[in-house]
Amino acid sequence: MNKVVPTADDAVVDIAPGSTIMLGGFGLCGIPENLIAALVKRRITGLHTISNNMGVDGFGMGLMLEAGMIASHIGSYVGENRRLEALVLKGELDLTLIPQGTLAERIRAGGAGIPAFYVPTGLGTVVAEGKETRKIGDRTYVLEQALHADVALIKAWKGDRLGNLVYRKTARNFNPAMAAAAKVTIAEVEVLVEPGELDPDHIVTPGIYVNRIVVGAAYRKPIESKFIQSGGAL
Amino acid sequence: MNKVVPTADDAVVDIAPGSTIMLGGFGLCGIPENLIAALVKRRITGLHTISNNMGVDGFGMGLMLEAGMIASHIGSYVGENRRLEALVLKGELDLTLIPQGTLAERIRAGGAGIPAFYVPTGLGTVVAEGKETRKIGDRTYVLEQALHADVALIKAWKGDRLGNLVYRKTARNFNPAMAAAAKVTIAEVEVLVEPGELDPDHIVTPGIYVNRIVVGAAYRKPIESKFIQSGGAL
Amino acid sequence: MTGKERIARRIAREFHDGFYVNLGIGLPTMIAGYVPAGIDVMFQSENGMLGVGEPPTDECADPDLINAGKQPVTELPGCSFFASEESFAMIRGGHMDMSILGAMQVDEQGNLANWTIPGKMVKGMGGAMDLVAGARRVIVAMEHQTKDGASRILKECTLPLTGQSVVHDIVTELCWIRVTAEGLVLTEVVEGMNVAEVQARTEAKLLVSPDLCVMTVDALV
Amino acid sequence: MTGKERIARRIAREFHDGFYVNLGIGLPTMIAGYVPAGIDVMFQSENGMLGVGEPPTDECADPDLINAGKQPVTELPGCSFFASEESFAMIRGGHMDMSILGAMQVDEQGNLANWTIPGKMVKGMGGAMDLVAGARRVIVAMEHQTKDGASRILKECTLPLTGQSVVHDIVTELCWIRVTAEGLVLTEVVEGMNVAEVQARTEAKLLVSPDLCVMTVDALV
Numbered sequence: 068m069n070k071v072v073p074t075a076d077d078a079v080v081d082i083a084p085g086s087t088i089m090l091g092g093f094g095l096c097g098i099p100e101n102l103i104a105a106l107v108k109r110r111i112t113g114l115h116t117i118s119n120n121m122g123v124d125g126f127g128m129g130l131m132l133e134a135g136m137i138a139s140h141i142g143s144y145v146g147e148n149r150r151l152e153a154l155v156l157k158g159e160l161d162l163t164l165i166p167q168g169t170l171a172e173r174i175r176a177g178g179a180g181i182p183a184f185y186v187p188t189g190l191g192t193v194v195a196e197g198k199e200t201r202k203i204g205d206r207t208y209v210l211e212q213a214l215h216a217d218v219a220l221i222k223a224w225k226g227d228r229l230g231n232l233v234y235r236k237t238a239r240n241f242n243p244a245m246a247a248a249a250k251v252t253i254a255e256v257e258v259l260v261e262p263g264e265l266d267p268d269h270i271v272t273p274g275i276y277v278n279r280i281v282v283g284a285a286y287r288k289p290i291e292s293k294f295i296q297s298g299g300a301l
Numbered sequence: 302m303n304k305v306v307p308t309a310d311d312a313v314v315d316i317a318p319g320s321t322i323m324l325g326g327f328g329l330c331g332i333p334e335n336l337i338a339a340l341v342k343r344r345i346t347g348l349h350t351i352s353n354n355m356g357v358d359g360f361g362m363g364l365m366l367e368a369g370m371i372a373s374h375i376g377s378y379v380g381e382n383r384r385l386e387a388l389v390l391k392g393e394l395d396l397t398l399i400p401q402g403t404l405a406e407r408i409r410a411g412g413a414g415i416p417a418f419y420v421p422t423g424l425g426t427v428v429a430e431g432k433e434t435r436k437i438g439d440r441t442y443v444l445e446q447a448l449h450a451d452v453a454l455i456k457a458w459k460g461d462r463l464g465n466l467v468y469r470k471t472a473r474n475f476n477p478a479m480a481a482a483a484k485v486t487i488a489e490v491e492v493l494v495e496p497g498e499l500d501p502d503h504i505v506t507p508g509i510y511v512n513r514i515v516v517g518a519a520y521r522k523p524i525e526s527k528f529i530q531s532g533g534a535l
Numbered sequence: 536m537t538g539k540e541r542i543a544r545r546i547a548r549e550f551h552d553g554f555y556v557n558l559g560i561g562l563p564t565m566i567a568g569y570v571p572a573g574i575d576v577m578f579q580s581e582n583g584m585l586g587v588g589e590p591p592t593d594e595c596a597d598p599d600l601i602n603a604g605k606q607p608v609t610e611l612p613g614c615s616f617f618a619s620e621e622s623f624a625m626i627r628g629g630h631m632d633m634s635i636l637g638a639m640q641v642d643e644q645g646n647l648a649n650w651t652i653p654g655k656m657v658k659g660m661g662g663a664m665d666l667v668a669g670a671r672r673v674i675v676a677m678e679h680q681t682k683d684g685a686s687r688i689l690k691e692c693t694l695p696l697t698g699q700s701v702v703h704d705i706v707t708e709l710c711w712i713r714v715t716a717e718g719l720v721l722t723e724v725v726e727g728m729n730v731a732e733v734q735a736r737t738e739a740k741l742l743v744s745p746d747l748c749v750m751t752v753d754a755l756v
Numbered sequence: 757m758t759g760k761e762r763i764a765r766r767i768a769r770e771f772h773d774g775f776y777v778n779l780g781i782g783l784p785t786m787i788a789g790y791v792p793a794g795i796d797v798m799f800q801s802e803n804g805m806l807g808v809g810e811p812p813t814d815e816c817a818d819p820d821l822i823n824a825g826k827q828p829v830t831e832l833p834g835c836s837f838f839a840s841e842e843s844f845a846m847i848r849g850g851h852m853d854m855s856i857l858g859a860m861q862v863d864e865q866g867n868l869a870n871w872t873i874p875g876k877m878v879k880g881m882g883g884a885m886d887l888v889a890g891a892r893r894v895i896v897a898m899e900h901q902t903k904d905g906a907s908r909i910l911k912e913c914t915l916p917l918t919g920q921s922v923v924h925d926i927v928t929e930l931c932w933i934r935v936t937a938e939g940l941v942l943t944e945v946v947e948g949m950n951v952a953e954v955q956a957r958t959e960a961k962l963l964v965s966p967d968l969c970v971m972t973v974d975a976l977v
Contacts, residue, residue, distance in 0.1 A: 068796035093582040094605040146658030168623025168665030175620040180848030182437040184418035188668040191699025203416040229834040238599040243618045262834030270836035288598035291605040302575035327803040328826040380879030402844025402886030409841040414627030422889040425920025463613040472820040477839045496613030504615035522819035525826040
């Protein structure tokens with residue numbers, strides 16, 4: 068069992084135009100930057116992306132947006148991407164904004180075989196419009212559906228050739244849930260280790276969820292708040 | 302912030318008769334054996350227990366059963382406890398058996414603010430009787446409700462005075478989910494460490510879920526398959 | 536003392552030892568600087584951290600260690616990291632003692648609007664809807680009026696809601712207002728202001744608490 | 757070779773490199789001993805482990821390291837531990853390539869009964885209902901008949917079900933049966949048996965595959 072592929076280009080070579088793709092990360096923290104760069108080289112279009120944010124102008128998913136690859140997006144916050152805001156206001160990109168916790172739980176549900184669940188979040192707001200609500204106990208809840216994807220592109224700190232992954236600090240975020248919710252999960256890591264080197268008690272994503280693993284060729288990891296202040300000049 | 306209590310007796314001193322109590326562990330692995338022993342000393346009755354198993358005759362929750370403390374039980378497997386089987390067949394204990402994964406997910410839901418969710422498990426079997434079913438996509442699912450408790454008694458390997466916990470190998474099982482699903486969570490650990498000694502990336506149960514933490518005075522940790530073979534003579 | 540500082544100092548006095556608190560972006564983040572001595576409060580950041588410490592120096596900033604505002608932070612001893620679905624299980628499950636966030640509008644029903652202006656702003660609600668639906672106590676920390684002098688405390692919100700009947704308290708540089716089933720109740724007013732002056736700056740009807748007192752911002756020691 | 761060994765050896769031939777498999781208690785556990793050389797299979801134990809190794813010696817048994825049958829096991833390199841809700845998210849979410857378990861009864865619709873005998877046995881279903889509802893392929897591994905010679909492969913199960921239309925294949929010491937929309941299809945029969953003899957030991961109606969062949973139990977190399 069060896070899930071290692073040599074390069075990020077190899078890892079994304081068969082992703083089809085029109086695919087639904089989950090991308091891990093919160094802001095620019097814990098994003099699969101090498102896989103995104105490889106995907107941008109392929110310039111496939113009509114992608115349906117699911118990711119908490121949308122990168123920034125000039126980095127991360129912002130590059131996919133600039134290359135015109137994205138047809139629709141589901142996320143919770145896109146405030147740092149001015150290009151997206153313009154596209155949406157012009158009606159050229161189909162944007163669905165949902166609460167961050169509901170997004171995370173819908174992705175988890177997708178991986179966990181739970182097709183739908185109730186949450187209190189968003190009751191009486193636009194996010195509940197058109198959704199079934201239901202009183203359970205003394206509170207009313209909104210029915211939310213699982214999210215699935217064709218491909219998940221995720222980023223971990225260390226991994227082994229069986230696909231076991233560990234994350235570092237707040238770079239964990241959406242990556243583990245997405246690993247389980249896609250038909251094909253591709254993980255990029257900073258460090259590849261031998262099976263057995265990761266303490267089995269510390270593994271966050273068991274290899275069963277990972278189909279391909281690649282060591283990222285280089286990591287820029289800009290800090291978003293500084294990146295934006297400095298106009299992307301990092 | 303210091304959640305450490307001196308002894309298991311102190312930890313369980315205010316648990317009321319008739320309480321609903323979750324107890325961590327799978328078989329005899331990862332059970333809060335010191336907290337159970339302390340509770341058994343108090344001989345409070347009418348308890349409603351939620352735990353995957355029911356210990357064995359002579360150890361773990363089996364001791365609570367022998368002391369006549371349990372009025373009802375929700376679990377997935379009680380095959381190792383002959384006394385329970387007898388009580389149930391005589392109608393003296395209200396036993397609800399549910400699938401192990403549904404049990405785990407209902408407990409997680411209780412801690413996660415999700416009042417109900419759909420699963421494929423048990424459709425067309427007795428566990429779906431009286432429950433709402435619903436077609437979502439091309440499959441039919443069963444609606445399941447969250448489980449909550451007044452108290453969770455759990456067992457971890459190491460913990461700090463803020464209540465952060467790590468588990469060892471398969472002794473993790475139901476403990477983390479239960480920690481989040483009760484009004485008061487009491488954790489017993491083998492080793493108490495200083496805050497900061499546990500790597501923040503390795504913490505499985507953040508301290509927010511734990512109200513009291515106690516170092517177990519002694520651990521027998523019998524291996525169930527051998528315990529039963531040797532008739533409890535370990 | 537600026538108005539924002541007064542708000543931050545006053546809210547910090549509400550903390551009890553052992554509290555778990557989520558601070559929103561902007562003004563609420565300032566509150567972390569005023570936690571009274573002897574009180575341990577664990578701050579949560581919804582991107583997956585409990586036990587958030589102060590901002591680091593520029594040289595020590597770690598791109599893998601940020602808060603929900605995407606700013607670098609540091610670790611406190613006993614902090615922990617977890618995934619997004621765990622973080623929001625914690626929030627939605629009612630484990631946070633307090634969520635403190637900013638607002639564009641709050642109204643007499645405790646409705647909150649703080650995430651969008653239709654046709655103008657496409658940003659997203661982030662974790663705000665989850666926080667107000669899940670925390671045990673939701674405190675709005677904001678300046679009493681807009682820069683144009685318009686009231687932010689309204690009879691009824693006009694912007695799309697973040698949450699319906701979710702706010703427990705509103706704290707501004709002028710006063711403390713409790714949201715009750717009867718309506719908005721003024722419980723504290725800063726020195727140099729009176730009830731009529733606060734009401735004049737407020738569209739919503741303010742009831743006056745029989746225990747109305749002066750807002751004190753010094754830490755209780 | 758005993759009948760049980762034949763079943764275990766035959767099923768082990770179904771494994772592909774990289775498979776994730778859950779083995780039920782009893783007979784299915786034996787299968788782990790016959791994984792063909794050069795094939796990496798990761799065995800899951802639903803109490804929270806992936807990468808289960810062989811049983812330890814008595815001296816090396818660790819009470820914190822058991823399988824779902826509560827027996828001590830060992831760790832393989834690359835194994836991992838996780839909580840129960842994660843383990844069943846993995847199972848329910850369709851991530852297990854195969855679940856192999858014993859049965860008391862299976863029927864023509866692929867219904868399975870293996871957890872209770874009303875009025876007689878109070879044990880519980882454990883993780884069986886989750887496994888059959890979640891795994892991509894469910895194989896029943898059992899002796900063809902009860903000790904009394906009664907058929908376990910029925911027109912319709914009489915015991916309470918573990919799952920409805922969940923079984924994909926039935927493997928006994930006599931034959932391999934595929935569950936299809938048309939009914940049960942006999943695809944392999946052991947040497948020394950013929951279709952009529954298998955049908956005589958089976959209450960359910962068996963259709964015969966046009967590709968019927970002899971069941972081979974040697975590992976493919």
